[in-house]
Amino acid sequence: MKIEQNHIQDTNKKDLTSHQEHFDFLSNSLTKKGVDVNKIISKLQDFQVAIPSWALGAGGTRFGRFSFYGEPSSLEQKIQDVGVLHTLTQTAGAVSLHIPWDIPQDYNAIKEIASGLDIKFDAVNSNTFQDQANAKESYKYGSLSNVSQAVRQQAIQHNLDVINIGNKLGSKSLTVWLADGSCFPGQTNFQTALQNTESSLKEIYKDLPTDWSMLIEYKPYEPNFYSTVIQDWGTSFMLANACGEKAFSLVDLGHHLPNSNIEQIVSILMSKAKLGGFHFNDSKYGDDDLTVGSIKPYALFLIFNELVYGMENNPANPDLAWMIDASHNVKDPLEDLIQSLEAIQEAYAKALLIDQNKLKQAQLNHDVVKCQEILQNAYRTDVRPLLEKARLERGGALSPINTYRALDVRNELIKERGRNTVATGL
Numbered sequence: 402m403k404i405e406q407n408h409i410q411d412t413n414k415k416d417l418t419s420h421q422e423h424f425d426f427l428s429n430s431l432t433k434k435g436v437d438v439n440k441i442i443s444k445l446q447d448f449q450v451a452i453p454s455w456a457l458g459a460g461g462t463r464f465g466r467f468s469f470y471g472e473p474s475s476l477e478q479k480i481q482d483v484g485v486l487h488t489l490t491q492t493a494g495a496v497s498l499h500i501p502w503d504i505p506q507d508y509n510a511i512k513e514i515a516s517g518l519d520i521k522f523d524a525v526n527s528n529t530f531q532d533q534a535n536a537k538e539s540y541k542y543g544s545l546s547n548v549s550q551a552v553r554q555q556a557i558q559h560n561l562d563v564i565n566i567g568n569k570l571g572s573k574s575l576t577v578w579l580a581d582g583s584c585f586p587g588q589t590n591f592q593t594a595l596q597n598t599e600s601s602l603k604e605i606y607k608d609l610p611t612d613w614s615m616l617i618e619y620k621p622y623e624p625n626f627y628s629t630v631i632q633d634w635g636t637s638f639m640l641a642n643a644c645g646e647k648a649f650s651l652v653d654l655g656h657h658l659p660n661s662n663i664e665q666i667v668s669i670l671m672s673k674a675k676l677g678g679f680h681f682n683d684s685k686y687g688d689d690d691l692t693v694g695s696i697k698p699y700a701l702f703l704i705f706n707e708l709v710y711g712m713e714n715n716p717a718n719p720d721l722a723w724m725i726d727a728s729h730n731v732k733d734p735l736e737d738l739i740q741s742l743e744a745i746q747e748a749y750a751k752a753l754l755i756d757q758n759k760l761k762q763a764q765l766n767h768d769v770v771k772c773q774e775i776l777q778n779a780y781r782t783d784v785r786p787l788l789e790k791a792r793l794e795r796g797g798a799l800s801p802i803n804t805y806r807a808l809d810v811r812n813e814l815i816k817e818r819g820r821n822t823v824a825t826g827l
Contacts, residue, residue, distance in 0.1 A: 402481065402813050403518075404488045406796055412804045413793070420799050424786040431754070431782075438787070441753045445746055445791035450681070451495035451523035451724040452738060454503040457482045458824025460690065460728025469734060471814035474822040476503045477514055482735060482814075484518030489804055490742045491797035495523040497724050498570070500563045501533055502825040508569045523574070524616060524678065524722045525567035529556040530580035530624070543581040545601035546594040546630045553601050560605045568610060574722055575609070576651060576678065577602070578618035582625030582632075594630045599643050606644040616651040616678040616722060617641050621658050623688060634666045641675055649677025649719065653726055654704075655688040656680075663700070664707045671711030674718045679708070680726035681745055690728035692737050694744025701744065702780050705752035713757070733811055739801045743788065750784040 428438045457479045458472040473479040479496070486493040496515065505511040515522065529544035537555065540547070544556035564575055581598065583589040606615055619637040620629055631637055634650055641648040650670050657663055670676035683691040683701070694701050711718060725745075729737040755775060763771035789799045798804035805811075 402485060402810065402817060404485055404808060404810070408808055409488070409796065409798050409804060412807050413799045416799045416803075420786065420789050420793070424790050427783070427786045435756075436754060441750060441787060442791045442794070444753060445750055445788060446491070446795055448492060448746065448749055449494035449521075449723070450492055450742060450745055451497040451722065452483045452486060452493050453497045453499060453526070453724055453726060454479050455499045455824070455826030456725065456727065456729070456738065457734055458826055459734060460730045462730065467730070468821075468823050469729075469811075470820040470822075471811055471818045472734075472822045472824040474818065474824065476505060476511060478818065479503065479824070480511065480514050480518065480520060483520055485805075485810060486735060486738055486742070487518060487520060489798045489801040490739060491792045491795040492742050492746055493738070494519060495521045497523040497526060497576075497722075498566070498572075499526040499528060499826065500559075500566055501528060504566060505570070512570060522567070522570040522572045523724065524576045525563050525570075525572045525574070526576045526578070527560045527563045529559055530578070540580075543579075543589070543594065543630070545577075545579055546581040546589075546598040548589075548593065548597070553597060557601050557604045561608055564605075564609065564613070567613075573612060574614045574616055574677070575605070576616045576618060576722075577605070578620070578651075579631055580624050580629075582622075582629035583627045584625050585627055588627065591628065595636070598630050599640055602640055602644050602648070606648060609647055613647065614677055614719065615641075615644060615648040617644075617648060618651040618653055618656065618678075618680075620653070620656040620688065634670065638670065638673070638675055641677075649675050651678035651680065651722075652676065653680035653682070653688075654693075654701075655682045655684045655690055655726070659686070664704045667704055668707040668711065671707070671715045671718045674715060676711070676718055676721065678722035678724065680724050681741060682725070682727040690726065692727060692729075692732070692744070693725065693741035694748065695740070698744065698748065699780060701748045702751050703776070705748045706755060706776065709749070709752040709755070710757060735810065736802060736805060739805060743801070746788050746791075747784055750787050751779050751782060754779040754782055754784070 459469040473482050483496045532539050538552040547553050617637045619631045621632050637650040681693045683696040685696050725741050760775050
């Protein structure tokens with residue numbers, strides 16, 4: 402399904418007057434405070450978030466998965482769904498493939514579909530946390546960290562194959578997430594597991610194309626519940642340093658123990674020029690992978706404050722690879738992704754409102770109350786008219802969710818694909 406511009410314009414018409422009134426009020430208010438509204442709108446328009454290829458279908462848990470009707474059953478259909486998201490929101494201009502779930506059969510055809518929808522290929526993701534059909538070795542007891550050289554070599558080769566696939570599509574980075582770890586004390590030797598992982602990552606890094614980067618993700622637990630080899634940002638940072646200047650840490654919002662100060666982690670990594678990517682989601686207890694901003698919107702805003710500061714003040718840190726990494730167990734996946742994209746843009750816009758010079762002065766004066774007021778005044782600002790204007794100027798929908806429903810997109814997808822299609826992935 403492809404949404405035409407005239408369909409968006411028709412649904413926008415009834416809200417245009419209301420939008421303009423709200424925008425004019427906010428714009429005038431911000432301008433009086435010295436805020437460059439047009440600059441913020443331009444930054445919002447430039448901010449593009451990748452959609453992972455596995456996220457276009459329903460999510461699931463260890464206990465079950467309930468498919469959504471009209472799910473994309475092929476990579477072509479997945480990219481078309483990303484096109485729907487991008488057409489509506491104008492901020493989903495990239496797709497991140499997960500291999501081997503989504504290996505293109507016809508690279509030229511896939512690139513042509515993506516190009517026609519203004520979709521680029523972001524980081525490619527390797528999968529060594531599941532055994533694949535016809536694989537000679539098993540990852541039951543680890544992949545890059547395994548005590549078996551044959552298993553490690555198979556996992557290394559898979560990552561090299563993923564790089565080759567990404568190269569054909571124009572991707573420029575590889576994301577490595579390991580489920581490697583142990584469920585019980587004494588099951589593995591911690592030092593050996595880490596040494597094997599470092600050695601394996603270095604082997605992959607050696608064959609990384611010159612203009613590519615390697616993003617090393619971390620997670621404190623699950624699927625192993627006693628130890629995880631790359632359990633925190635410090636281990637990821639250490640491994641990235643060991644590999645070289647093209648290797649970076651990747652922060653996933655859900656991959657932290659409760660109450661971790663993620664904004665501090667972000668700040669430190671950017672100051673060391675080692676933050677390479679960022680995965681958005683939200684959580685209540687553990688790695689719930691919930692809709693971005695649905696549980697801790699203020700925490701997301703504080704993280705964006707550090708991201709914005711780092712993007713302005715840490716020029717040695719590379720441009721970040723942004724991706725949504727959430728699971729849609731009970732929601733229409735496309736609606737859930739639209740809500741996540743909106744929450745990301747909202748947090749970003751609010752962070753852009755912070756007067757960093759005033760905040761710095763308050764910090765130098767130890768004016769703790771003033772520091773809090775500066776942050777919370779920005780957070781309490783309703784920036785939705787700015788998001789609407791950014792989308793409107795690019796041809797997007799004033800209200801992506803309302804337009805999605807008005808155009809009855811899910812039922813149209815069901816008509817095209819049927820009720821029993823199942824997307825590849827978790």
